[in-house]
Amino acid sequence: MSPATPGGSLLVLALILPVAAMLVAFVLGGRAAERLALAALGLGALLAMLVAAAVYRAGAPLAYAVGGWAPPLGLALRADGVTAAMLLTAALVLLAVALFGRTGHATPPGLAEARAPFAFWCFLLALSAALAAAFLGGDLFNLFVALEMLTFAALALACLEGKPSQFRSELRYLLFALIGSVLYLLGTVLLYGGYGTLDIALLAGRARADAPTLLAAALMTAGLAAKMALFPLHLWLPPAHAGAPPAASAVLSGLVVKASFVLLLRLWFWVMPPLAAAAAAPLLAALGAAAILAGSLVALRQARLKLLVAYSTVAQIGYLFLMFPLALAGDAEVAARAWLGGILQASSHAFAKAAMFLAAGLIAGALGHDRIAALGGAGRAVPVCVVAFGLAGLSLMGIPPSGGFTAKWLLLTSAVATGQWWWALVIVGGGVLTGGYVYRVLAGSLTAPPVTDAPIGDAPLPAAASRGPQLVALALALVSVGLGLLPLASFGLVQVGRLGAAP
Amino acid sequence: MSAVLAFLGLLAVAAGAGFFVAGTAGVIRFPDTPSRLHALTKADNLGLGLVVLGLLPFVPGWFFALKLLLVWALVLLSGATAAQLIAERVRGPEPPA
Amino acid sequence: MTLDGVLAGVLDGLLAALVLAAAGWTLAAPAAFPATIGFVGFGLLLTLAWVRLGAPDVALTEAAIGTGATGVILLLAVVRLRGGEEEVSAATPGRALVLAAGLLAGAVGLALALAVLALPDPAPGLAAEAAARTAPLGLGNPVAAVLMVFRGLDTLLESVVLVFTVLAVWSMAPDRHWGGRPGPEFPRQDDGPLALLARLLPPVGLVIGIYIAWVGTDAPGGKFQGGTILAAMWVVAWAAGLVQAPSVADRRVRLMLVAGPLVFVLVGLAGFGIADGFLAYPPALAKPLILVIEAAMTLSVAAALALLIAGPPEHPPERVT
Amino acid sequence: MSGAPIFGLTGAALVGLGLFGLLVQAAVLRKILAFNLLGAGVFLLFGVVAQRGGTAGGGADAVPQAMVITGLVVAFAATALAVVVALRMHQITGAATISESDGAEPGGSDAA
Known part of the structure; x- marks a missing residue:
């Protein structure tokens, strides 16, 4: 692989733009931070589109050797189909969350700078930088630094409201994430000891299935699984994500866990030899299947809307792991379908889950609570939110036409085609359970508001939320659905640079 | 460097190490904080001084010797301060004279 | 043997x-x-x-x-x-859980020990290449060359992480404390051992800290080690009540915090014009440029470490009269 | 090159000890200490790899050594952040552990 390809400078810009914007926003502070963040995230979305277009046009991964030093001594930035797709997803979701945040996180009039709004805009930029580094990084140690930055930014964003119950769940999240990072780092040291490089592309040709390498892969997988809350390491996620402010939950559930997922793909589809990967894949998928069923069942029994949405994340992350045995199956065409299914699931879930958390936040804001049993009247107070929640739900369930449907359909047909029909059963079962919990919310929201002549004022009239944030939630839900309307051929981008795929 | 100087240096380092052993034993065995502090600071200051002194014949230049002496001076300063602070905390602040 | x-x-x-x-x-x-x-x-x-x-x-x-x-x-x-x-x-946790944790941790440790012993011999690595490419840059310390040149992006991201952590720590404060000074306030000590230390040590410590940061490109040392010593000197003076922590709203402090990474980014971007691309240095200018970055970075590291030790603001801002 | 095997085993043992401490210690600060032991073990392994990869005449491999320096700074930032969150939790709720024994409802918003 050549150290630098045409268009490689785009990768540098996609990484450095949010980094520089964060630094400058920190110094300027106040309202300038907000304006700068909006501009940088908008520009970031544009850059992500340019990167995707360049990858698509080239039909091959873009690469950039930082400082002109080619790996193994230097560091490379790379963008293949997965990078491009996830970079674009992240940029669009972050931009949407920023637009959503303009109402809730504006500096109050009369103040030059207030803690929460100022921090919110800087944290969004830091998240954007960390996600770009995590998607573009070509070196396993550089990716460790990116993952840590992502963890810190996510933690700080989740603690923004300073609610008493929050610090405990976020501290548990931080400890899980830190253990995950250290286990990941432990794997990298074994790999460096074995091969003298941590560059993913170079390792891809060299890795053997010997004891240190297999232990490295096991440790890194365990660490990344803890970071993305794969069953049975999922218990930290629901309280940590549900308690955060809506804009933070959206980013945490939709995007942050996906960075670890992309790393896991790099590990098993690039670094590890195919035979070892094929042996590990059923185990990963089994944990994913358990996550789908357990997460969905627990989500069904939740009394609170935001916790329900968070448990739904545990379940939806499970689907991502089903792609491992399917995309490693022998048949190239089936493997390509399963690969696309997995990436599409990662992307459509990001849009759908962000939409759900934003909508859930607005519903809770309008009703003054988020008890599912008492959602009556939400449909009248914030109709757009309820529609957004429903549309996002369709995508999570896998009802056509939606991005979630296409993703799950691709995974399901690959499962049948490779004779692994049991995964197909899990996909269908998970969809039915998802339907169950989405229905609970929608049915509750569409009933009449509770009788208001109750003597005590514990059921105040739902207050209407402003339109802007509602429309943002709807737009995210529409993108999630819209991904399912595109013809399959237009997803050729996702296959670029996949090892074993026809160039 | 003459053999005599080298021998004297080794002797000083060994003596310094002896002070450290004695001081450590004191910290472990002595009953109360002030006497432990006494053992610790005496041993550290003298022991390190002897070690530094003993190493001087072996260093390649005056700049190195200066750095070694600076190390000793800094340890003296921080050791004295820390011991004072700990003692103050144990006995309460001294009444103004 | x-x-x-x-x-x-x-x-x-x-x-x-x-x-x-x-x-x-x-x-x-x-x-x-x-x-x-x-x-x-x-x-x-x-x-x-x-x-x-x-x-x-x-x-x-x-x-x-x-x-x-x-x-x-x-x-x-x-x-x-x-x-x-x-x-x-x-x-x-109860006895059974402790036992299970012990078995798990023991298994990981044992597997790791065996894996380390099973690493290939001769060990692959970049020792020769890193050493050979350090001297042409005008640097004497290969570790500094790796940190500032070959893997400069690691160091850049890491310094951003450090600055970001300061902001994250500050953001944990209650709303009403925003604009206040970080950390607890110590009474001013005019005599006593701490006061003496806080007056004697910093002049020496500043020289040592700057020296260690300065020699880093050629000998063991560098911005992180030197910056820590500078931060420690400030902490001693702070604990003795001789200096106050600056307000979190103070733009000069923020500028000091971001100076290192920002200068790094700017020099990196300048590489597009004056060298082969991002974070590339023209051979003749490599050492001076690296020293400029290191100087700014030392300042930022010192500020970040000192402020991380101080913690989030613990009092509302003082009224400006 | 004599020290590598001994310190390799030390690093592995430190990882085991740190992991054990993280799992069984209840107090948050003790968990943070255990995390630092675990991290130290991992870094020591980097040092061992660096020494094993050293050239005959020259020194150890500078690349893993530089990674340890980066890693130490990142681990310090992690510790600082974890300590602040733990202190804030303690200030507000009086809690010193992250166990859910008190039945406080995690997450969910209840503005009413």
Whole structure:
């Protein structure tokens, strides 16, 4: 692989733009931070589109050797189909969350700078930088630094409201994430000891299935699984994500866990030899299947809307792991379908889950609570939110036409085609359970508001939320659905640079 | 460097190490904080001084010797301060004279 | 095996045993305070192990950041986190869980030990290449060359992480404290041992800190180690009440915090024009440019470490009259 | 190159000890201490790899050593952040552990 390809400078810009914007926003502070963040995230979305277009046009991964030093001594930035797709997803979701945040996180009039709004805009930029580094990084140690930055930014964003119950769940999240990072780092040291490089592309040709390498892969997988809350390491996620402010939950559930997922793909589809990967894949998928069923069942029994949405994340992350045995199956065409299914699931879930958390936040804001049993009247107070929640739900369930449907359909047909029909059963079962919990919310929201002549004022009239944030939630839900309307051929981008795929 | 100087240096380092052993034993065995502090600071200051002194014949230049002496001076300063602070905390602040 | 070899082996074995004993004490100590003291001792012993491993740069960083700065933060936290013994004993896992955890941790440790012994021999690596490419840059320390040139992006991201962490720590404060000064306020000491130390030490410490940062490109040292010493000097003066922490709203402090990474980014971007691309240096200018970045970085590291030790603002801002 | 095997085993043992401490310690500060032991073990393994990869005449491999310096700074930042969150939790709720024994409802918003 050549150290630098045409268009490689785009990768540098996609990484450095949010980094520089964060630094400058920190110094300027106040309202300038907000304006700068909006501009940088908008520009970031544009850059992500340019990167995707360049990858698509080239039909091959873009690469950039930082400082002109080619790996193994230097560091490379790379963008293949997965990078491009996830970079674009992240940029669009972050931009949407920023637009959503303009109402809730504006500096109050009369103040030059207030803690929460100022921090919110800087944290969004830091998240954007960390996600770009995590998607573009070509070196396993550089990716460790990116993952840590992502963890810190996510933690700080989740603690923004300073609610008493929050610090405990976020501290548990931080400890899980830190253990995950250290286990990941432990794997990298074994790999460096074995091969003298941590560059993913170079390792891809060299890795053997010997004891240190297999232990490295096991440790890194365990660490990344803890970071993305794969069953049975999922218990930290629901309280940590549900308690955060809506804009933070959206980013945490939709995007942050996906960075670890992309790393896991790099590990098993690039670094590890195919035979070892094929042996590990059923185990990963089994944990994913358990996550789908357990997460969905627990989500069904939740009394609170935001916790329900968070448990739904545990379940939806499970689907991502089903792609491992399917995309490693022998048949190239089936493997390509399963690969696309997995990436599409990662992307459509990001849009759908962000939409759900934003909508859930607005519903809770309008009703003054988020008890599912008492959602009556939400449909009248914030109709757009309820529609957004429903549309996002369709995508999570896998009802056509939606991005979630296409993703799950691709995974399901690959499962049948490779004779692994049991995964197909899990996909269908998970969809039915998802339907169950989405229905609970929608049915509750569409009933009449509770009788208001109750003597005590514990059921105040739902207050209407402003339109802007509602429309943002709807737009995210529409993108999630819209991904399912595109013809399959237009997803050729996702296959670029996949090892074993026809160039 | 003459053999005599080298021998004297080794002797000083060994003596310094002896002070450290004695001081450590004191910290472990002595009953109360002030006497432990006494053992610790005496041993550290003298022991390190002897070690530094003993190493001087072996260093390649005056700049190195200066750095070694600076190390000793800094340890003296921080050791004295820390011991004072700990003692103050144990006995309460001294009444103004 | 030569006598030297045997002696070295005995010394290493003894050091390893002490390191493990200190680690064991850190875990087994009856309370948080002695455990933290044990951790500081552990760090100092580990510093010696780094010297034995031929890594003086890492030894300095371990002593300065891994032991010194981390130790100060932990000790300050221990003092403020008193109580809760019943809660802790209620949450302590039962015998079966401890056994299971022990088995898991033991298995990981054992597997790791076997894997380390099974690493290929001769070991692959970049030692020769890194060393060979350091001298043409005008640098004498290959570690500095890796940090600033070959893997400059690591260092850039890491410095951003450090700055970001300061903001994250500040953001944990309650709303009403925004604009206030970070950390507790110490009464001004005009006499006594601390006051003496806070007046005698900083002049010497500043020189040493700048010296260690300055020699980093050619000898063990560098921005992180030197910056930590500078931060420590400020902390001593702060604890003696001689200086106050700056307000979190102070733009000069923020500028100081971002100076390092920002200069790094700007020099990196300038590489598009004056060299082969991002973070590339023209050969003739490599050393001066690196020294400029290192200088800014030392300032930022010092500010970040000092402010991380101080913590979030703990009082509302003073009224401007 | 004599020290590598001994310190390799030390690093592995430190990882085991740190992991054990993280799992069984209840108090948050003790968990943070255990995390630092675990991290130290991992870094020591980097040092061992650096020494094994050293050239005959020259020094150890500078690349893993530089990674340890980066890693130490990142681990310090992690510790600082964890300590602040733990202190804030203690200030507000009086808690010193992250166990859910008190039945406080995690997450969910209840503005009413």
